[in-house]
Amino acid sequence: MHNADRQAQNLARALRTAAEGDFDIDVAGLAGLAGYSSGHFQRLFRHHFGISPGRFLRHSRIDRFAQLLRSGHGVTHAAAEAGFGSSSRAHQAAQDGLGMKPSKLGSGAEGETIRFATAGCRLGRVLVAATAKGLCAVLLGESDEEIELELARRFPQADRRSGDSAFVETLDQVVKLIDRGRQPSEALPLDLRGTVFQRKVWAALQQIPAGETLTYGELARRVGLPGSARAVAQACGANPAAVVVPCHRVVAADGGLGGYRWGIEKKQALLERERMDV
Structure with missing residues (x-):
């Protein structure tokens, strides 16, 4: 295995821990999981993902906090589960990272x-x-x-x-x-609600040209998480904007269509239409 591939796998292992489970871990803990010193880990992380590991951890905690609130948990419980030291810190993070108060995050868009x-x-x-x-x-x-x-x-x-x-x-x-398959003359403005990771996947989907496809594994590598095809597939399934965010352009590694939130027949019809126009 090439050194760059090994580095990417080590970093991806640390990222999955931060994004999917241990919200109390700090940068030093992530560095240990990846097998690097803290300073070397931070340099590699920035090089591969264009963001500091500390900032990624903060976004992951905000994501988890928002998910818990939307599931009906109280602010105090959600803050603790997401790894924030206090409700006030979680409150400020939600304001800074998501642009809304925790009370609104859990309200189902009340007042909007x-x-x-x-x-x-x-x-x-x-x-x-x-x-x-x-x-x-x-x-x-x-x-x-x-x-x-x-x-x-x-x-x-x-x-x-x-x-x-x-x-x-x-x-x-x-x-x-x-x-x-006619694209709007100007890009349609979007206000899509999702986690930092989901929004990163949705942004990457919009870069896939019409008539082309990627596998879930290839898309995972594009968003900086090689080996996380399953998490990418889940983000595609959570896409709230069919066709505008073209999750239908992601297929299975074996050449099959894979899944589609709105039905596999619709996915096939969309891909066939786009290939006719290429």
């Missing part, structure tokens, strides 16, 4: 206005929803009732309203993207 509209497309029905910042959901289904219930499940406390005529133009752009 979400505009949405539905339409027919060649894959069935599509719902497009947006906050004032950008698209927060693009959902596929067989009926409006099905996808509107999915929107309500994702944002149970939000003020969900039908979009106006200007919003319907956004809906039309998404339908054209699905039906004809």
Whole structure:
């Protein structure tokens, strides 16, 4: 095994510990897991991932804190489980890292206005929803009732309203993207809610050109976590913006299509359409 590959595997092992389990660990502990001194570990980490290990740990704790709050846990319990020394530190981290108070993280978007509209497309029905910042959901289904219930499940406390005529133009752009593979003239603004890791995967998905595919393992390497294909697949499954964030362009290592949140037939149809246009 080449030295660079060995380094990447050692670093990935440390990252998985920080991202998936031990939220009390510090940078020195991560360095020990990777088999390096603290200083050497920090240099390698920055070189491979473009972020300090301390900052990565902080983001991982914020992610875990947010997940616990959204699952209904109280702030004190969530702060302790996520490895923060106190509720006040967790409160400040949520404000700095996610731009919202812990009370709002656990409220199901209470007090937020979400505009949405539905339409027919060649894959069935599509719902497009947006906050004032950008698209927060693009959902596929067989009926409006099905996808509107999915929107309500994702944002149970939000003020969900039908979009106006200007919003319907956004809906039309998404339908054209699905039906004809026609990209909007300008990138659609996004306001996708997810962990730091999920958002990193979603950003990488948007860099895959139409008509091309990556395996889950290849995508894992692109986001700096070689050997974490399963975690990448889970992030793809959590993608809230079908087609706009093209998780359908990620396939299994054996050449099969792999999974797809909105049905394997839809994934196949999207890929076939894109390959026709290449």
